[in-house]
Amino acid sequence: MFKKTLLLLILIGFSACHTTQTVVRTTKKVPSKTTRTATRIPRKPTPSRPVAATSQPKAASSSGQQGQEVIVSTSKTVVYTEVVNDYVNQFKDIAMGNMKSYGIPASIILAQGILESGAGKGDLAVSANNHFGIKCHADWTGESVRHDDDSDQECFRKYKDPAESYRDHALFLTTRSRYSGLFKLPKGDYEAWARGLRAAGYATDPRYPEKLISYIERYNLHQYDSQVLGTEFVPFEGQPVKVSNAGTSAAVAGTYEVQKGDTLYSISKKFSLTVDQLKQKNNLTDNALSIGQRLVVQ
Template sequence: MFKKSLLLFIIITLVSCHATKSPIVTTKKAASKNNAYSSRTKKNSKSRNEVIESTSRTVVTNDIVSNYVLEYKDIAMSNMKTYGIPASIILAQGILESGAGRGDLAVSANNHFGIKCHSDWTGDSVRHDDDARQECFRKYDKVAESFRDHALFLTGKGRYSSLFELDKDDYQAWAKGLRKAGYATDPKYPEKLISYIERYNLAQYDAQVLGIKYRPIENQNTRSIAVSSRNESYYEVQKGDTLYSISKKYNMMVDDLKRKNKLTDNTLYIGQKLKVN
């Protein structure tokens, strides 16, 4: 009986020793899918999903794009003053090239403009699939360094010299000029930049630097929910509204809307009444 028990124990031990955990394999496609799912589930129903095609496919919401603009607008305006590149163009390129800061290169290398290593790059780098497999891209310690390198890249390359002859408030000419100079191979690149500039009123930051009055793009779907006795107009927040969408309806800047209503973040709730005049 003892021998049988001992034999059974030995067999069980041998089986346990040979049992191993199955390896976990991740791929770029699977990771992108998981990131997209995470982006969708972390945001509530007020936000609208948008797919940004840069060096990676990224799913973001309009709130994420708005927050990206608010986070980096000061850097963009500072670079406009120093290097002469419109802040609207800088921000639009950052949104598109980095997936509003959520793309693979932005996360792993703080590279917000998809700038590749090239022969003159001596800094850190990462490998990433783009036009070809495992291409070399620049890596930065801080996002601000990526914004500065973007400015130096444009000002230091002769093929972009014609851009700096354009008016600083003519973002459409700059967007088309970038494509013509070979910054991107996508034939729709100018239209994409212009779309972000107009949808998120990025030209307001050009106006601030140039000291000129900014007129937001008009939206005909404006509606006031209530008007007080002091002729102050209010808007009642509906499902799906964001600070950006409301600012567009009333031809306001997001910063002005937040300041007028003493808002410290971008959180809204249905039924909330916002002062809009």
């Protein structure tokens, strides 16, 4: 009986093995993604707005075209050619008067005035009528102002008007022994005078002579030396800035251009001055006037 039962179990087991299905799992093959290479398409450049070019100083021209002038002395001043022209026009007669009276070349006086005062627009010229950067020194008893220069808050002379500054400049050079060598130089040799001023210690800037000479030659300031000395004036080619001598009596503020028939007396009355005041403002030693001469009246 036992054997029959065992045999029956074996048969059942064998049958079950053959009827069981084998399950096969299939995985759907997913196509791989194609790798794309990114291509950059250059964008068309966006039109840029035009940028104004920084203006550069222009060379002086005979047509009166304005060029920028940067003047650095006791202060940094930016002016234009016309401002320098007006400055020369305003003070050329005083400069020539000082040349006659004191022996200092008019070209040197004007060049120093332009450089030291920023053509009348510098800090010291505006606040103190100081056109030559003259410091107080021990012998100065007049008014003064404080201004940064070689040292902080140095003492500089203050004047009631520019004419007084021009007169003091002449006295400053003629009364100090260290400048005595200048007056042995030819009056028409502005280059020697420019170098002599630096050698005598007027300024600490090593390029001081070159700056003065540059102003003289660019603005033809030596023409005023020629007028005083009675020599022929030869303008520099390529440096044709022309200081106009034409115009009405109101061409430059604070000055008057002498007209035909004018006298010191008539001009003084016109501007509520005395004759002595008018002569003092313009460093005049006599009553002689010439048509076209420009006088300081304020």
